[in-house]
Amino acid sequence: MIGRLNHIAIAVPDLEAACDQYRNTLGANVGAPQDEPDHGVTVVFIELPNTKVELLYPLGEDSPIRGFLDKNPVGGIHHMCYEVNDILVARDRLKADGMRVLGTGEPKIGAHGKPVLFLHPKDFNGCLVELEQV
Amino acid sequence: MIGRLNHIAIAVPDLEAACDQYRNTLGANVGAPQDEPDHGVTVVFIELPNTKVELLYPLGEDSPIRGFLDKNPVGGIHHMCYEVNDILVARDRLKADGMRVLGTGEPKIGAHGKPVLFLHPKDFNGCLVELEQV
Numbered sequence: 438m439i440g441r442l443n444h445i446a447i448a449v450p451d452l453e454a455a456c457d458q459y460r461n462t463l464g465a466n467v468g469a470p471q472d473e474p475d476h477g478v479t480v481v482f483i484e485l486p487n488t489k490v491e492l493l494y495p496l497g498e499d500s501p502i503r504g505f506l507d508k509n510p511v512g513g514i515h516h517m518c519y520e521v522n523d524i525l526v527a528r529d530r531l532k533a534d535g536m537r538v539l540g541t542g543e544p545k546i547g548a549h550g551k552p553v554l555f556l557h558p559k560d561f562n563g564c565l566v567e568l569e570q571v
Numbered sequence: 572m573i574g575r576l577n578h579i580a581i582a583v584p585d586l587e588a589a590c591d592q593y594r595n596t597l598g599a600n601v602g603a604p605q606d607e608p609d610h611g612v613t614v615v616f617i618e619l620p621n622t623k624v625e626l627l628y629p630l631g632e633d634s635p636i637r638g639f640l641d642k643n644p645v646g647g648i649h650h651m652c653y654e655v656n657d658i659l660v661a662r663d664r665l666k667a668d669g670m671r672v673l674g675t676g677e678p679k680i681g682a683h684g685k686p687v688l689f690l691h692p693k694d695f696n697g698c699l700v701e702l703e704q705v
Binding site: 438439440441442445447448449450455458461462463464465485486487488490492509511512513514517519530531534536558559561562563564 | 572573574575576579581582583584589592595596597598599619620621622624626643645646647648651653664665668670692693695696697698
């Protein structure tokens with residue numbers, strides 16, 4: 438059911454410093470910051486040859502990243518995103534196996550303009566898992 | 572400098588349950604468990620089309636995963652691994668930029684039989700970063 442690892446997302450306390458580190462110290466291909474007000478984040482995608490790293494920085498007062506950074510002041514891996522062909526089929530299969538979908542259970546449009554859902558970390562070995570329909 | 576994301580590693584409290592979930596609920600290609608006594612872990616690789624997920628389970632009394640699971644009883648993302656062409660060149664460039672290499676600073680042979688190093692999470696937005704020479 439799951440396909441490619443679309444990205445791994447890292448919450449960072451200093452977006453400019455993180456971009457500089459990935460660009461200059463790690464020599465990676467770092468994109469431009471994009472504000473995603475619907476998700477309360479500013480994101481920067483780092484293009485690796487086979488997948489992406491998504492740097493996440495809080496945007497606005499109600500950003501879901503703010504609480505994460507309060508608990509993890511130096512930052513940390515926030516979630517991982519697997520691609521699926523049909524997000525509703527995937528959701529229903531997961532629910533049938535007892536896995537919990539976060540929020541309303543209806544897909545939202547994610548940072549790539551595609552439908553996404555998040556799954557409960559306690560059902561996935563402590564990992565916040567995003568599914569993205571591609 | 573960094574190339575592909577070689578894998579993302581997840582520490583799990585129940586290896587059999589995690590394998591079963593990835594195989595049957597998520598429909599992924601799950602390998603056989605391999606004991607790595609030199610690293611104090613049993614690993615299972617899950618082959619995605621573009622990268623791997625590495626499930627980590629403690630092996631032996633001194634496993635480095637045991638403390639992580641004590642702090643994170645349901646499990647969690649433990650590290651991410653970037654590929655590099657020359658691990659000594661990469662190490663020296665990182666050190667020149669003030670980044671800390673864990674342990675002796677000399678590469679060890681990792682689960683894939685290739686030289687690996689780990690970098691200090693506090694220098695990488697709270698992420699434990701492994702470099703693997705490919």
